[in-house]
Amino acid sequence: MTSTNVSASDELGSSAQRERRKRILDATYELAKSGGFDAVQMRAVAEQADVALGTLYRYFPSKIHLLVSALGRQFDEAAVRLHDREIPGDTPAERVLYVLKRMARGMQGDPKLTEALTRAFMFADSSVANEIHVVGMAMTSIVTHAMHGGVPAEDAVTDEDIAIARVIGDVWLSALVAWVTGRSTAAETASHMETAVHLILRD
Amino acid sequence: MTSTNVSASDELGSSAQRERRKRILDATYELAKSGGFDAVQMRAVAEQADVALGTLYRYFPSKIHLLVSALGRQFDEAAVRLHDREIPGDTPAERVLYVLKRMARGMQGDPKLTEALTRAFMFADSSVANEIHVVGMAMTSIVTHAMHGGVPAEDAVTDEDIAIARVIGDVWLSALVAWVTGRSTAAETASHMETAVHLILRD
DNA sequence: GACAAAACTGGAACGTGTTGCTGATTATGC
DNA sequence: GCATAATCAGCAACACGTTCCAGTTTTGTC
Numbered sequence: 238m239t240s241t242n243v244s245a246s247d248e249l250g251s252s253a254q255r256e257r258r259k260r261i262l263d264a265t266y267e268l269a270k271s272g273g274f275d276a277v278q279m280r281a282v283a284e285q286a287d288v289a290l291g292t293l294y295r296y297f298p299s300k301i302h303l304l305v306s307a308l309g310r311q312f313d314e315a316a317v318r319l320h321d322r323e324i325p326g327d328t329p330a331e332r333v334l335y336v337l338k339r340m341a342r343g344m345q346g347d348p349k350l351t352e353a354l355t356r357a358f359m360f361a362d363s364s365v366a367n368e369i370h371v372v373g374m375a376m377t378s379i380v381t382h383a384m385h386g387g388v389p390a391e392d393a394v395t396d397e398d399i400a401i402a403r404v405i406g407d408v409w410l411s412a413l414v415a416w417v418t419g420r421s422t423a424a425e426t427a428s429h430m431e432t433a434v435h436l437i438l439r440d
Numbered sequence: 441m442t443s444t445n446v447s448a449s450d451e452l453g454s455s456a457q458r459e460r461r462k463r464i465l466d467a468t469y470e471l472a473k474s475g476g477f478d479a480v481q482m483r484a485v486a487e488q489a490d491v492a493l494g495t496l497y498r499y500f501p502s503k504i505h506l507l508v509s510a511l512g513r514q515f516d517e518a519a520v521r522l523h524d525r526e527i528p529g530d531t532p533a534e535r536v537l538y539v540l541k542r543m544a545r546g547m548q549g550d551p552k553l554t555e556a557l558t559r560a561f562m563f564a565d566s567s568v569a570n571e572i573h574v575v576g577m578a579m580t581s582i583v584t585h586a587m588h589g590g591v592p593a594e595d596a597v598t599d600e601d602i603a604i605a606r607v608i609g610d611v612w613l614s615a616l617v618a619w620v621t622g623r624s625t626a627a628e629t630a631s632h633m634e635t636a637v638h639l640i641l642r643d
Numbered sequence: 644g645a646c647a648a649a650a651c652t653g654g655a656a657c658g659t660g661t662t663g664c665t666g667a668t669t670a671t672g673c
Numbered sequence: 674g675c676a677t678a679a680t681c682a683g684c685a686a687c688a689c690g691t692t693c694c695a696g697t698t699t700t701g702t703c
Contacts (some may be wrong), residue, residue: 239544253678279660290681291663300660359562365623370623407614408607419566433607434593455697458648482690492652494693503690 251276258296260286265307269353277283277304277353277423305368311354312375315340319379329384330438336383337409344413345423355417358410376406385440401437408433463489464499472556479509480556483531501567508571509558514557514580518543520584532587533641539586540612540633547616548626558620561613579609587641604640611636 264285268277278302283293297303319336326332344351361369380402381394412429415421421429467488471480486496502570522539547554564572583605584597605617614623615632620626624632 242687275659289684290661292681294661295680298661356563357615360559361621366623367620369621376618398492400635401639403632404611404639407636408610411610414562420564420569420572429606432603433610436604436607437648439642476688481688492654493652493691497691498650501691521649592645 257293270350273349274353274356301357301361306415308354311369312372316375320427328440329432332383363409377402380405460471473553476552477556477559504564505561508568510575511557515575519578519582527586531643533637535586555620580605
């Protein structure tokens with residue numbers, strides 16, 4: 238008997254299970270990318286992933302879990318991509334703004350996808366805590382990495398650095414929500430982030 | 441003919457309309473208070489407000505509008521209550537933390553209500569921009585008022601003050617979401633806010 | 644007070660997230 | 674290779690947000 242809990246983040250499962258899981262997340266990604274939160278309909282995901290509705294629910298117990306898992310995959314990939322790079326900029330503030338803007342550009346290139354994932358993140362409750370934690374850690378890691386200027390050792394990260402990264406992550410999240418929900422433009426969001434980062438990371 | 445737009449925030453309307461609107465918001469408040477977001481069901485609100493479902497939708501075009509309007513009323517009242525008071529504390533950081541903690545106590549006393557209102561706020565899109573703006577202004581006003589220490593003139597509020605207030609509001613919102621969704625405890629939330637405020641408002 | 648316009652009621656109906664069920668299929672242990 | 678348990682497909686059904694409609698009541702105007 239293989240593991241019964243397929244939805245937890247790092248279970249192994251059989252190769253068929255991994256394959257199905259990937260197909261489901263890919264379908265979620267495609268649907269979210271083209272139509273946003275509303276287009277990620279469980280029946281549509283199931284169909285596109287070539288999986289029955291019941292199976293979809295076996296792998297992801299709710300639409301929110303599904304979307305947040307997809308978001309986690311995205312963030313993980315982004316964190317990995319950024320982790321091996323030298324971050325340009327002379328001060329922590331500049332470097333943090335650099336990565337934030339990079340991420341913002343990426344998200345603005347796929348507004349529907351971003352909307353879907355952000356909405357899900359905001360709507361998640363404690364049953365999604367694991368998946369959320371993945372996202373939070375990736376965000377914190379991205380920001381602290383940028384503060385420290387790139388490849389150098391990670392063990393120099395202090396508690397205060399983490400606190401700062403969390404605060405910046407919070408502001409970023411609020412700004413993202415405002416942008417995603419059409420309450421502020423991309424330019425306003427960028428300007429707001431700039432203000433916030435300079436406020437928090439005074440050089 | 442009276443104004444046709446009943447749902448905008450400051451229309452007058454007939455006294456019967458005001459009365460209905462109040463009954464609806466009261467019903468929303470009661471249901472949210474006892475059962476949270478899920479308990480605020482449109483049919484239930486309509487019934488408790490003694491109004492037909494169609495009428496409810498005439499006043500508030502969606503559940504989100506309804507809840508965000510209720511949140512706006514809450515924040516307005518809080519802002520008014522705080523506005524005539526002297527805020528204790530020797531530094532801006534202390535005073536801001538004082539009001540934030542006061543608000544947090546109020547919200548923790550009604551967790552279901554807070555959950556409902558916060559969820560709605562996070563889920564709102566641009567069609568709710570007006571109602572959202574009311575909440576944002578109230579929040580900013582509360583924080584800048586605290587920074588300036590209470591009753592003294594409001595015209596001393598600078599652009600930087602407002603930027604600071606907005607950033608604090610963002611962090612507050614993210615922390616609130618984390619608490620509401622059960623991802624962090626009240627104590628963690630309080631501690632996180634304390635860190636953030638001291639980081640932003642260095643004396 | 645009569646009439647027209649607007650608002651309200653009661654309820655049906657639709658879409659989508661979610662659940663439950665039944666029979667087919669697949670993987671596992673012997 | 675087979676028995677058996679787990680998994681899956683297909684589908685019906687339910688809940689709640691939302692829309693729509695026909696008939697009634699209220700409101701505003703002359």
